[in-house]
Amino acid sequence: MSPRRKPDTTPDAPLVWERPEPPVRPSPGPLSREAIIGAAIALADREGLGAVSFRKVGAALDAGPMRLYGYVSTKEELLELMVDAVYGEMPLSEVKGEWRQALRALAHGMRRMSMKHPWFPELLGSRPHIGPNALAHLEATLAAFSETLGFENIDDVMLAVTTVKAYVMGAIQSEVTELRIERETGMDKERWQSANGAYILRMIATGRYPTLGKVVEKATHPSPDVRFDMGLDYVLDGIAARHLR
Template sequence: MAGRAAEPEVIWARRERTGRGPRPAYTRADIAAAAVRIADAEGLDAVSMRRVAAELGCGTMSLYNYVPRKEDLHELMVDAVGGEHELWEPGGDWRADMLRVAHQTRALMHRHPWLPRLMSPVYGFSPNSLRFVEHCLACLDPLPVSYGTRMELIAMLNAVVTMYVGNELATAERTRALPWSEEQENAVRAAYVGGRLASGAYPRLAAGITENPGPVDMEEVFERMLGRVLDGFDPGD
């Protein structure tokens, strides 16, 4: 298969372009930027080697000289947008710093809605990812736990944010596809659920909804969720 490496390799360990010949016309940054533009505008499924080559104005087969596999292209994309993370001097309050990291990650995923689909430990050690993890570990310097536990905290927080944003994006996509307003949809569903609860068949659920009648503030939910994750790593709790 064209572009398929004969054995495992890491894109970052490769030279920018294999083989002899003139100076490369494109850099990995050029290729990643083109792929990100396409994904941002049309979604991840629109990204292909052929489409990126057309965006750059080169032949598809020549692109394989720079990026041998589509998986490598995805890794370049993840690393490119990872460079948008702001890395600040930690303030000494590990909880505040990690909350800032989580909010920044959420904003990044909303800017690039395709990103949650590509979040994977496989892509977790690209150049920008390494800088991001090192920054997070610096933020966690005041936390009196092992480095292994700190790595687990970073991974868990990232997973929770990815899951939360993925749900936000899916809900927004479904809402956009409705042939009626979101308010109409919610009203119909609330009426149905209200009728089921009134039957007395779900007393615990009815009690829970009575205690939290809504509307739900999703920003507050996000804050509580992050706080509970961090609570689990706080040795003072």
């Protein structure tokens, strides 16, 4: 077996975004970064992020894993390319208007992509993504603050954006986890509540959990869409209250 090629980590080594692809070879089958990324995303959509490997992606493209290293040097590069491709699926034209509209569009775009690609939230909490699509979304989001009084300090702008992203990542991670549990166990949230409802009622009847009792008796439990929007409004209202006095 050929040894895995080590990536060039010298300071002047070009990143994957600037590194040219090798010349196209017609045999045994043409490859490209775009094809590799597409196959990796399809694999992750079907089987989860843990299933993504050079061997499996290569098999999906009828190519040996060593051929892939000519286009992508490491799995970390492949994951970054996948993230940037998903950013490219979010219409940049939606992230426009004043800051609140832009942040709302970004939040809903990230949530929509997370429902389509359940592995996407797993990669959002790492270091900043610097692919061209991710940078374009960040630029559009930051630019929405450029004419807003109260946000003259760029640090305030960055904190507002990262705060909204933190809320979005937490909210969508919860939703994606619920969907994954449903797929793995065959038990949706309603069935889980039904199976555990009698126990919860017995615990409330002890009198030790009066506030929880109010939740069970009086909470309206809105849909995920409504909860997401309400939580986002809490965050945006808080940002506005701090900076737009």
